[in-house]
Structures are given as structure tokens and as C-alpha cells.
Amino acid sequence: xxxxxxxxxxxxxxxxxxxxxxxxxxxxxxxxxxxxxxxxxxxxxxxxxxxxxxxxxxxxxxxxxxxxxxxxxxxxxxxxxxxxxxxxxxxxxxxxxxxxxxxxxxxxxxxxxxxxxxxxxxxxxxxxxxxxxxxxxxxxxxxxxxxxxxxxxxxxxxxxxxxxxxxxxxxxxxxxxxxxxxxxxxxxxxxxxxxxxxxxxxxxxxxxxxxxxxxxxxxxxxxxxxxxxxxxxxxxxxxxxxxxxxxxxxxxxxxxxxxxxxxxxxxxxxxxxxxxxxxxxxxxxxxxxxxxxxxxxxxxxxxxxxxxxxxxxxxxxxxxxxxxxxxxxxxxxxxxxxxxxxxxxxxxxxxxxxxxxxxxxxxxxxxxxxxxxxxxxxx
Numbered sequence: 435x436x437x438x439x440x441x442x443x444x445x446x447x448x449x450x451x452x453x454x455x456x457x458x459x460x461x462x463x464x465x466x467x468x469x470x471x472x473x474x475x476x477x478x479x480x481x482x483x484x485x486x487x488x489x490x491x492x493x494x495x496x497x498x499x500x501x502x503x504x505x506x507x508x509x510x511x512x513x514x515x516x517x518x519x520x521x522x523x524x525x526x527x528x529x530x531x532x533x534x535x536x537x538x539x540x541x542x543x544x545x546x547x548x549x550x551x552x553x554x555x556x557x558x559x560x561x562x563x564x565x566x567x568x569x570x571x572x573x574x575x576x577x578x579x580x581x582x583x584x585x586x587x588x589x590x591x592x593x594x595x596x597x598x599x600x601x602x603x604x605x606x607x608x609x610x611x612x613x614x615x616x617x618x619x620x621x622x623x624x625x626x627x628x629x630x631x632x633x634x635x636x637x638x639x640x641x642x643x644x645x646x647x648x649x650x651x652x653x654x655x656x657x658x659x660x661x662x663x664x665x666x667x668x669x670x671x672x673x674x675x676x677x678x679x680x681x682x683x684x685x686x687x688x689x690x691x692x693x694x695x696x697x698x699x700x701x702x703x704x705x706x707x708x709x710x711x712x713x714x715x716x717x718x719x720x721x722x723x724x725x726x727x728x729x730x731x732x733x734x735x736x737x738x739x740x741x742x743x744x745x746x747x748x749x750x751x752x753x754x755x756x757x758x759x760x761x762x763x764x765x766x767x768x769x770x771x772x773x774x775x776x777x778x779x780x781x782x783x784x785x786x787x788x789x790x791x792x793x794x795x796x797x798x799x800x801x802x803x804x805x806x807x808x809x810x811x812x813x
Contacts, residue, residue, distance in 0.1 A: 451489035463549035470510025487788030495539035502540035524607030535610030542620030543569035617722030655712030760791035
């Protein structure tokens with residue numbers, strides 16, 4: 435059997451995944467009752483990846499409070515009924531040999547929006563089931579309603595919402611927790627000067643803009659203990675600058691006379707701080723906080739950012755972004771550019787990607803589902 439980096443187990447704290455093919459969080463906008471409760475769609479969606487051989491399966495962005503949802507149709511884990519409804523999913527995923535993980539999220543100024551396939555776009559008004567959004571500052575995302583700037587006391591409430599949601603997640607059977615700090619949602623909004631013009635301890639220097647994330651990391655780590663792996667998803671750039679611009683303006687504490695646009699150097703610094711605070715792995719994406727920027731979308735276009743963070747933060751990372759073939763995934767991990775790959779759209783096209791990858795790479799695995807063995811290709 436050929437050696438395969440992609441199919442090597444990975445251990446983080448008390449959890450070992452059977453391979454390095456992980457399922458990225460994918461918003462489904464499918465809670466039709468708008469109560470945050472996972473239902474049959476979410477079960478079938480996530481269960482298919484467990485049957486298909488993935489190592490770790492992360493839920494979509496799951497809101498830590500009602501106002502933290504991206505859309506009214508998002509999942510939530512702000513009450514015990516939601517917690518209990520997740521147990522059916524986590525039990526099935528675990529029974530197939532995969533690890534169930536959850537992404538905890540607050541959408542901030544990008545909350546209360548219509549789902550992607552709705553004829554209407556932008557902010558859902560209150561009379562249609564929407565709500566007043568919040569953010570680090572009263573700066574609107576293009577085309578959305580103006581948020582209310584959070585007070586320091588309300589920020590403390592957000593941190594506590596993440597802490598309590600993490601406790602519920604563990605009680606629901608999730609073995610890995612990820613903080614959503616990417617794609618222009620609340621934590622990213624605090625990190626980026628494009629959306630944060632505060633002048634208090636949560637704004638200005640990078641150290642201040644990272645304060646919310648670090649407080650959430652410390653609160654979750656204290657709540658769930660030492661055995662639970664804690665990930666952070668980060669957008670490594672707002673795509674507002676060319677690579678390298680503004681980097682000389684940042685020192686080791688994140689101080690800058692004028693904050694440069696959010697970029698990979700700041701991301702690596704924040705990742706290092708978050709690792710010291712108790713985070714274990716960084717899921718590196720890009721963008722989502724600013725419209726009207728040029729993004730060079732193409733195969734593997736975000737992998738260099740994961741590689742940069744891995745090298746400069748000296749931390750485990752996951753790579754994402756148009757990774758579509760087993761050979762690409764194998765090369766990313768085998769070369770050391772990232773420790774794992776997280777797939778999304780390719781898994782929607784082929785939920786059994788991991789089983790296919792094993793066949794194409796000539797790797798014998800022992801977790802083909804027994805009912806599917808008659809379809810297993812023979813080498």
C-alpha cells in the first residue's frame with residue numbers, strides 16, 4: 435500500500451481523525467421553522483459525509499445567539515432543545531468512524547439576511563422576521579442595514595454566549611469546536627480595520643482588535659477543558675492590498691501608527707496569540723468582509739495563505755478553496771503546506787470523495803461502509 439499523507443491519522447489533544455480529509459462548514463439556510471433546530475436535512479447532509487469516509491465533519495456556522503444567525507433559517511445552539519436535537523447527528527457521525535465538530539458563529543453586521551437563493555437580498559426587515567444587527571462599529575456591510583456598535587458590556591455578553599454554546603456543543607456530542615473568525619462575520623469584523631473604527635480597548639491596534647477573539651478562545655478553553663480541540667477559522671486577507679503592502683507597519687504586539695488593511699501577516703500574529711490562548715488549529719480562508727475587491731479565484735488559490743500562517747505562526751493549519759482532486763489534496767498535505775484539507779463544494783458534488791480518493795491514490799482503508807462494499811473498486 436503506498437504511503438499517503440492524506441490518509442495518515444491526525445491527533446489533536448484527545449481526538450484522532452482517521453484521515454486529513456475534513457468537511458468544511460457549509461451554510462444550508464434550511465431551518466424552515468426559523469427556530470435554529472437541526473432537522474432531517476441537516477442529518478442527511480452531514481451523515482452523507484460520514485458514510486463517505488471523511489475524517490472530521492464540521493457543521494455549518496451555528497449561531498451562539500438568535501441575533502448571531504446569518505439568516506433566520508440558520509442553525510443555532512443557544513438553548514438546550516437545540517443541543518438535544520444535535521445528538522442524533524453526532525451519534526451517527528461517530529458511529530461511522532468520523533469525528534463530529536461544530537462551528538460556533540456570530541454574524542454581526544452580516545446577520546439577519548435573506549438566504550442566498552431568495553429573490554430578495556440584503557437585510558431582512560423586522561416585520562419579515564429579521565432583527566437589528568450589531569457590530570464592532572456602526573459601519574454597514576455594503577447593501578446591508580447599519581448595525582449598532584456593541585458596548586463593552588455587550589461584548590462581554592457575546593464572549594459568554596460563545597462559552598455557553600461550547601458547553602452545549604460538548605454536551606451534544608461534538609468532539610471538536612471551531613470559532614468562526616472569517617468571511618466578514620463578527621470576529622472578523624473586529625479584527626479588520628475596514629469594519630472596526632473603535633477607539634477603546636477593542637479597536638485601534640491589532641492587539642486591541644484581536645481582543646474579542648482571544649477572550650472567546652480563553653473562555654471556551656476554560657469551559658470545555660484540555661481535551662477538546664479548538665479551531666479558529668480566519669480570513670487571511672480582505673484583499674484590499676497587494677501581498678506585502680503594509681507589513682512593515684506591524685510590530686510584535688500589533689502596534690501601528692495607521693492600521694494597514696487586514697492581511698496575512700496580521701493573521702499569522704493573531705493565530706500565534708490564539709494558539710497561546712488555547713487554540714489548536716487554524717482553518718485559513720480569505721475575504722468576505724469587503725465587497726468590490728479583486729479576488730484571483732482559481733484552483734488552490736487560498737492554499738498559500740494557509741502555508742504562510744503555518745510557517746509564521748508555527749501552528750497546524752487547514753487549507754481550503756477549490757481543492758477538487760485527490761491528487762491536489764495529497765500534494766498539499768504531503769508537501770507540508772497544510773496539515774489537513776477542508777473541502778466543501780467538491781463534497782457536495784461527491785459526498786464519498788474520501789472513498790474515491792483512497793481508490794485513486796491506491797490506499798487501502800478499512801472504513802468502507804459494509805453495505806457499500808460490493809461497489810468498492812478493486813485495485
